[in-house]
Amino acid sequence: MKFWERLGKIDRRIIYIVLAVVVIIPLILTVKLPGKVRAMPRTKDVFDHIENIDPNGKRRSILISVDFDPQTEPELKPQLEAVVRHAFARNIPLLVMALPIQGTDIGIEVFTRLAEEHNKEYGIDYVILGWKPSPVAVILGMGNFIEQVFPTDYWGTPLSELPVMEGIRNYDDVGLVMDFTGSSFYVYWVYYAHTPYDVPVATGVTSVSVADIYPFLGSKQFIGMLAGMKAGAEYERLVKDKYYQDQDIFLRGTQALPALSASLLVIILFVILGNISHFATRRKS
Amino acid sequence: MKKWVPTVIFLAVAVVLIVLAIVFLPVSKSVWVWIAALLTLAIFSILYRDNPIYRIAEHIFVGLSLGYGLAMIWHLALWQIALRPLFVEGRFILIIPIAIGLLYFTRLIPKVSWLVRIPISIALGLGSGIAIPLIFQATIFEQTKASLVLPEMFAPGNPWPGIWAIILIIGIVTTLAYFFFSRKEKSVLSPVSKVGIIFIMLGFGATFGLTVMSRVSLLIGRVQFLLREWLGIIAQ
Amino acid sequence: MKRRIPLTLTLVLGIVMMIQFFIPHQFSQDFKNTALEWLRVIGGFAFIIGLASFITHHYTKIKHKKEGWAYSPIALGALVVMAVVGLIGRSPNMNWIPVTVQGQQISVFTYLFSNFFTHMMIPLGATMFSVLAFYIASAAYRSFRAKSLVSILLLVAAFVIMLAIIFYNVLPLGDLGEWLLSVPNMAAKRGILLGASLGGIATSLKIILGIERGYLGGTK
Numbered sequence: 001m002k003f004w005e006r007l008g009k010i011d012r013r014i015i016y017i018v019l020a021v022v023v024i025i026p027l028i029l030t031v032k033l034p035g036k037v038r039a040m041p042r043t044k045d046v047f048d049h050i051e052n053i054d055p056n057g058k059r060r061s062i063l064i065s066v067d068f069d070p071q072t073e074p075e076l077k078p079q080l081e082a083v084v085r086h087a088f089a090r091n092i093p094l095l096v097m098a099l100p101i102q103g104t105d106i107g108i109e110v111f112t113r114l115a116e117e118h119n120k121e122y123g124i125d126y127v128i129l130g131w132k133p134s135p136v137a138v139i140l141g142m143g144n145f146i147e148q149v150f151p152t153d154y155w156g157t158p159l160s161e162l163p164v165m166e167g168i169r170n171y172d173d174v175g176l177v178m179d180f181t182g183s184s185f186y187v188y189w190v191y192y193a194h195t196p197y198d199v200p201v202a203t204g205v206t207s208v209s210v211a212d213i214y215p216f217l218g219s220k221q222f223i224g225m226l227a228g229m230k231a232g233a234e235y236e237r238l239v240k241d242k243y244y245q246d247q248d249i250f251l252r253g254t255q256a257l258p259a260l261s262a263s264l265l266v267i268i269l270f271v272i273l274g275n276i277s278h279f280a281t282r283r284k285s
Numbered sequence: 286m287k288k289w290v291p292t293v294i295f296l297a298v299a300v301v302l303i304v305l306a307i308v309f310l311p312v313s314k315s316v317w318v319w320i321a322a323l324l325t326l327a328i329f330s331i332l333y334r335d336n337p338i339y340r341i342a343e344h345i346f347v348g349l350s351l352g353y354g355l356a357m358i359w360h361l362a363l364w365q366i367a368l369r370p371l372f373v374e375g376r377f378i379l380i381i382p383i384a385i386g387l388l389y390f391t392r393l394i395p396k397v398s399w400l401v402r403i404p405i406s407i408a409l410g411l412g413s414g415i416a417i418p419l420i421f422q423a424t425i426f427e428q429t430k431a432s433l434v435l436p437e438m439f440a441p442g443n444p445w446p447g448i449w450a451i452i453l454i455i456g457i458v459t460t461l462a463y464f465f466f467s468r469k470e471k472s473v474l475s476p477v478s479k480v481g482i483i484f485i486m487l488g489f490g491a492t493f494g495l496t497v498m499s500r501v502s503l504l505i506g507r508v509q510f511l512l513r514e515w516l517g518i519i520a521q
Numbered sequence: 522m523k524r525r526i527p528l529t530l531t532l533v534l535g536i537v538m539m540i541q542f543f544i545p546h547q548f549s550q551d552f553k554n555t556a557l558e559w560l561r562v563i564g565g566f567a568f569i570i571g572l573a574s575f576i577t578h579h580y581t582k583i584k585h586k587k588e589g590w591a592y593s594p595i596a597l598g599a600l601v602v603m604a605v606v607g608l609i610g611r612s613p614n615m616n617w618i619p620v621t622v623q624g625q626q627i628s629v630f631t632y633l634f635s636n637f638f639t640h641m642m643i644p645l646g647a648t649m650f651s652v653l654a655f656y657i658a659s660a661a662y663r664s665f666r667a668k669s670l671v672s673i674l675l676l677v678a679a680f681v682i683m684l685a686i687i688f689y690n691v692l693p694l695g696d697l698g699e700w701l702l703s704v705p706n707m708a709a710k711r712g713i714l715l716g717a718s719l720g721g722i723a724t725s726l727k728i729i730l731g732i733e734r735g736y737l738g739g740t741k
Binding site for chain 2: 013016019020023024027028030072073074075077101102104105130131132133134136140151152154156190191192194195196206207208210211212215218219220221227228229230252255256259260263264267
């Protein structure tokens with residue numbers, strides 16, 4: 001019977017090592033999961049919405065808000081990169097901003113890298129608006145006039161001098177607000193952008209908040225949602241299949257997926273072991 | 286065995302592994318990637334036990350974050366939306382909000398520190414006043430509207446959407462009942478709130494499963510960095 | 522006076538902003554936009570409180586040689602270095618002490634600032650959170666036991682969601698997970714959302730009416 005007891009008292013360091021191994025091995029072996037990654041309906045909704053934005057129409061731009069800081073960067077960066085690649089492939093003008101202060105430079109890093117990869121030019125194809133204090137006042141203010149909130153871009157150039165901003169005045173000229181967040185900034189976009197100005201809003205979140213988003217999906221206050229690293233992989237697949245068939249682009253989320261599945265399985269296994277031991281020892285006593 | 290022996294062995298193994306990596310692997314030649322990798326390992330060292338290397342890394346992070354915030358607030362807020370419009374464009378009306386904002390400094394002067402309440406009360410007053418009607422509309426109104434059971438949900442061939450909509454309503458009502466009435470032990474509504482707890486536990490369970498996935502994703506992201514950008518083991 | 526002025530300000534501004542919402546007149550819109558701009562300008566100064574308490578915290582730690590005081594100079598040093606590099610490096614048209622990076626001439630301050638962010642702040646912040654993966658795995662193993670009906674429900678829901686993510690491609694489990702999220706989970710979360718919103722609105726009203734005065738701090 002001692003075996004059952006020991007099963008319930010595995011040292012935490014052994015759990016750490018097992019978890020580390022199941023993360024590292026699938027990454028090194030570049031394991032491929034059977035079949036293609038199937039996109040969840042919520043992910044597909046975001047993709048389809050961006051597909052239907054007319055780059056020459058009235059609502060032609062996408063406002064991307066990088067509302068996460070370094071702490072949740074690994075989970076949200078695959079989503080952000082995939083959406084940016086999609087928009088670049090469709091020549092949609094992008095406005096980039098951040099509600100938490102550190103989102104600004106995460107946006108700058110991602111956009112400088114991807115713009116170079118896709119031959120996009122700053123000021124013509126995209127603009128980094130930057131950050132301003134008081135999130136509520138920022139979101140509401142942009143409904144009136146974006147230039148009133150962001151008189152200049154991040155680098156201090158007046159917005160009126162940037163060709164990308166031509167004809168973009170407020171949310172009426174924005175086809176989608178795409179918020180990426182590791183905290184609860186998504187409710188700000190529902191309350192203060194979608195509710196008063198009726199602009200389509202979608203959110204890319206860490207899996208922690210996924211379950212909390214469903215009420216807003218059911219009420220169609222979000223047109224779609226990207227859920228964690230998994231959705232990053234799904235979106236990469238959708239974008240790659242449609243626009244980058246022959247090109248070799250780095251699919252950050254797709255590469256991570258086997259490791260994600262393996263480690264979740266191992267954690268489930270540990271919980272089952274813990275329960276088996278719990279019931280076996282309880283029956284004895 | 287002396288107390289420092291495990292640490293020395295640990296460090297020695299680490300050094301040997303790093304040397305082997307440099308010799309045999311296509312490791313990064315960028316100083317910055319090396320700094321990033323060593324800082325990553327420094328944070329991971331907490332898993333072994335609390336140690337000075339972890340503490341140093343942690344304090345560097347806190348300091349850098351605040352320093353970053355300070356620089357950004359100067360450029361993006363104070364200069365771009367307050368001082369530049371005031372001095373370059375001559376919008377003198379902005380003197381008023383700037384003066385109110387400067388009252389935050391009174392926090393540092395004990396005699397007049399109560400003045401810090403003025404900018405706070407203005408921000409709270411404006412913020413609450415703006416929020417109340419919008420939150421009411423976005424949640425109470427929209428969410429209730431979205432929960433209605435409509436006749437077209439019961440299509441002849443597929444009545445399921447209607448059935449789920451009814452379960453949804455039951456879940457919402459019983460959840461609310463749980464939060465508002467569960468405190469009174471023998472309330473008339475206590476059986477109702479017991480149904481509520483089923484929904485709440487399913488919801489929290491889902492959140493827990495997703496939280497596990499979230500944390501693991503972050504770990505994978507860091508391991509991906511170490512293996513790909515630093516050691517170059519996996520494809521670029 | 523020390524209490525009355527702030528309380529009056531909150532009351533008047535709160536009520537005015539609520540009334541403003543229902544008046545679509547141009548004057549009302551202009552008032553709102555000015556109020557929002559002022560709110561952003563004032564918000565820019567709010568960091569002073571956080572910065573001041575950070576510096577005093579570490580300063581007193583060093584002064585009194587409290588436990589772990591040796592780390593405080595590191596935090597303060599990092600703050601000063603990052604602030605200086607950022608203040609200079611991110612100024613418009615900055616080109617002091619140029620260095621060549623990938624064929625482009627940029628100021629050494631700009632170069633350091635972006636690298637401090639990308640190669641120090643991101644790895645540190647992200648790794649701090651990723652350590653939680655180990656803790657959550659070990660905690661789930663030790664405390665996630667099916668002891669009662671309630672905990673069985675919790676366990677089943679968590680398993681269904683995790684398995685749905687793993688086997689989304691292969692099994693109908695994916696659809697079960699989607700159902701769990703969009704029916705029972707949505708019901709619970711919507712109930713909580715409605716309750717929390719009512720609570721939030723009540724708190725906001727209390728702040729405006731001066732019943733909730735926590736933000737005044739102290740009793741002076």
